[in-house]
Amino acid sequence: MSQIMSRIRSRLAGAFTLAALLCIGASFARLVPSGHLLGPLARILDSFAPWFVILAMGLGIVTYLLGARRMAMVLYLLAMGHGGVMLVDHRAVSQPLAPGQLPELRVAFLNAQSDSHPQAATEILAQVARYNPDIAVFAEASALWPARRALGGAYRFVSPCPAPPCELMIAAQDTPLRHWTLPLNAIWDDRYGVLEAQTGQGTTFFLSVAHLTKPWFSGIAEGEVAQLIAQYRWFEEEAPRAPVIAVGDFNMAPWARHMEQILTESGLRTLRAPVTTWPQDAVMLRLPIDQVLVSPGVHVTAVETFSTPANHLGLIVDIAFD
Numbered sequence: 001m002s003q004i005m006s007r008i009r010s011r012l013a014g015a016f017t018l019a020a021l022l023c024i025g026a027s028f029a030r031l032v033p034s035g036h037l038l039g040p041l042a043r044i045l046d047s048f049a050p051w052f053v054i055l056a057m058g059l060g061i062v063t064y065l066l067g068a069r070r071m072a073m074v075l076y077l078l079a080m081g082h083g084g085v086m087l088v089d090h091r092a093v094s095q096p097l098a099p100g101q102l103p104e105l106r107v108a109f110l111n112a113q114s115d116s117h118p119q120a121a122t123e124i125l126a127q128v129a130r131y132n133p134d135i136a137v138f139a140e141a142s143a144l145w146p147a148r149r150a151l152g153g154a155y156r157f158v159s160p161c162p163a164p165p166c167e168l169m170i171a172a173q174d175t176p177l178r179h180w181t182l183p184l185n186a187i188w189d190d191r192y193g194v195l196e197a198q199t200g201q202g203t204t205f206f207l208s209v210a211h212l213t214k215p216w217f218s219g220i221a222e223g224e225v226a227q228l229i230a231q232y233r234w235f236e237e238e239a240p241r242a243p244v245i246a247v248g249d250f251n252m253a254p255w256a257r258h259m260e261q262i263l264t265e266s267g268l269r270t271l272r273a274p275v276t277t278w279p280q281d282a283v284m285l286r287l288p289i290d291q292v293l294v295s296p297g298v299h300v301t302a303v304e305t306f307s308t309p310a311n312h313l314g315l316i317v318d319i320a321f322d
Helices: 002-026 037-067 069-094 121-131 141-156 221-240 259-264
Strands: 103-113 135-139 170-173 178-182 192-198 204-211 244-249 290-294 298-306 314-321
Touching: 002 037, 002 069, 002 178, 037 069, 037 259, 103 121, 103 141, 103 204, 103 244, 103 290, 135 141, 135 204, 135 244, 141 170, 170 192, 170 204, 178 298, 192 221, 204 221, 221 244, 221 259, 244 314, 290 298
Parallel strands: 103 135, 204 244
Antiparallel strands: 103 314, 135 170, 178 192, 192 204, 244 290, 298 314
16 A cells, blocks of 8 residues: 555656646746747746746645655756746846835826726726826727717827727827827737826926737737837937836736847836736736836836726826936
């Protein structure tokens, strides 16, 4: 009997070891270039890298309890080591909240895609109105089409969106100095927009809005990321001292390969503590794909989420300037 139990424990330890190695391998997905044969799969996996690290560490503990102690220690150290490297890399492209600073601007962002019921638009706008943002930004805004007149009544400026499909809709309490949109790829138009505006205290700033395609759409995503980086660099050339705020549905987490490229090459910074937004109902597996990025001299003083009929949580972001 003891030999049978020993054999079962040995086989279980081998199975958990293999599972842990697979999780560790998946956590390194961000290192795989998009042009590689496994590139599309890697782009699906790399946003889940922290979850794979945590799962690998848990599997390592189970392996240890099953008696494969040396292998378990190797697995645990590999997972923990890679997790530490990811934390260091994230720290380099992020900044913490600055709750002590006085905010000048409040921005709301929501991917408003919703097929739930005809009253979704009314519920979404009611939720946003509770926070009284200076600027409200909506991606996949066709859901708001039935309530467009109500939005225009609440905000002095609403970006043009004559008929569905409406990719981006931007509403501002004050008329901006400039507003424009640009295509980031040849398939989906009007998924990138910019406002140049002023706060009530007179600070002139740029607000950039983007809704990127799925990062595993090989052949499209790479060019789109390059276009977005070029647009972010344009701000520095156009107005080197003007603050820049970028919000959007990037369809990937801050530690994903393409997102790290955007942050590293643009100089913008994401939140040190990412806020998970999608899918709204998957609490434990929810990803921080809706993000706010800021240029040097811009500080996020507070950020919170709000729930709507959309499948994303919305973001309310308070901004301060040096």
